[in-house]
Amino acid sequence: MFTYTPPIDDYRFLLTHVLGFDEAMRDLGKDVDSDLAAAVLEEAGRMCADRLLPLNREGDEQGSRLTADGVVTPSGFAEAWRDFAAAGWAALSAEEEHGGQGLPFVLQLWLDEMMSATNLSFGLFPGLTRGACEAIAAHASEELKATWLRPLVSGEWTGAMALTESGAGTDLALLKTKAAPLGDGSYAVTGTKIFISSGDHDFGGNIVHLVLARLPDAPAGVKGISLFLVPKFLPDDAGGFTRRNGMSVGALEKKMGIHAQPTCVMNYDEAVGWLVGEPHRGLAAMFTMMNAERLMVGIQGLGIAGGAYQQAAAYAKDRLQGRSADGARSPVAIIEHADVRRMLLNVRAFVEGGRALAGWVALQLDRSRHHPDAAERAKADALVALLTPVVKAAFTDMGFEGAVQAQQVFGGHGYIREWGMEQYVRDARIAQIYEGTNGVQAMDLVGRKLGLGGGAVVDDFLAMIAADLDGAGGLVIAERTLGALALLRTATQALRGAEADRAGAAAVDYLRLFALVSLGWMWTRMAVAAGQDDSPLHRAKRDIAGFYARHVLPQAHGLADAIGAGEASVMALSADAF
Known part of the structure; x- marks a missing residue:
């Protein structure tokens, strides 16, 4: 039977023993401790397991569909959304001044993990809404904030972002959507966008689109892009929102996965909208939303791998096949076979290491927003900027690989729809593509993030890792991670200021190496925290840290060799020969 057990014990271990959550909250002046955080996560996990998971398979099979009245989501989705919002989950980490609960972002990311593990299509609705809220809060006028933020934060309304056009994907300089001033402070937005997740649905309430478009006097290229708030429903004379705006769904994309999520072709026909931020500065405003979304997408990879691991581990304990290693027993549960254990350990080593690293980044994000010292806020913000492409790209690559390995544990049954594993693989694949493909994330890391603070940000981060490893008392995981860290430092020096082809040839391998070291750092911290405690959780942490050190970290040497090979053989x- 398809089930999901929220990893509450692991969250509690990270909060209390690895991430220093209580001390971090005291530094930020937040009245939240690890007991309260664990209680919130436990309730969130119950909601994901009991409410969202049962909708996942049926939602995949039904899909969203387009009718004359708009998009209809699969059975149960609209009701689940309304209950989700009423219970306060949509407002979990939003600022209290906008009607949010103001809880730490680490709880938000781990809620995102559990939603992704149980129903990725559903999890996109609150994630995109949260991103819209962040962009509006950071860049919109006070008048726009007063009108639009609170119902978005509460989940009464939802959000979507509209960037991509058929001829303008990664290169937004090519976008053609226009915005013409109407003389009353609003604009008429006209154009067509594709790949718009959550573009329309039947949940009730408004849908607020953040749309990139060009003003009549816009300069060419990305410097001529502005951001507009374009709602499905406009204000009426009675103060409600009943007037239908000039926007419609042209089609629903037919996709490999996330079938329940309505990915729309959106037509804007002189739709009324309002400028968010300054004219021609739309990318700066949109990147506030996109950077939040990129962390969320990385957690999608983590969540899917975790959900797939749980099904594969349960199956491996139950499935009888083959003989024991000594030949004395037959059949045996396939969990006894070394290769099956290798696959499961690969997935689990990523999931638990990634969960810890995500928690650390989330605490830095809170620190960047709430620490009383401006210098500490700036330092934390730079670390989040450095780690965002790593989390997005590495977690989604490893998440997809984890879903495939979990499917492989099932053998032929993993390829059959009724077991549910093929949906994990299909759903996981999109996370490597949207919100900036993983190759683009790698180029961002090498081309932009290595230069933050004149290179000091990455150097300080690697020094922080080295200090923890040096203080780990000679653990194998610490020693092996130190070796990988030395390779990463050499690669970092070689790629600083590299020309385009050199950077492009090495970027994906460099990001993977960066992630392996970062996960090794987290496994070292977990192994140290586990100490000699003989509880099952602590023993497992030590054992998996040993597996990661001996079977995963050796990849660092091959990656370093590839990075050092340069661009000549790539170019x-x-x-014409391709």
């Missing part, structure tokens, strides 16, 4: 073959 040698002529374009």
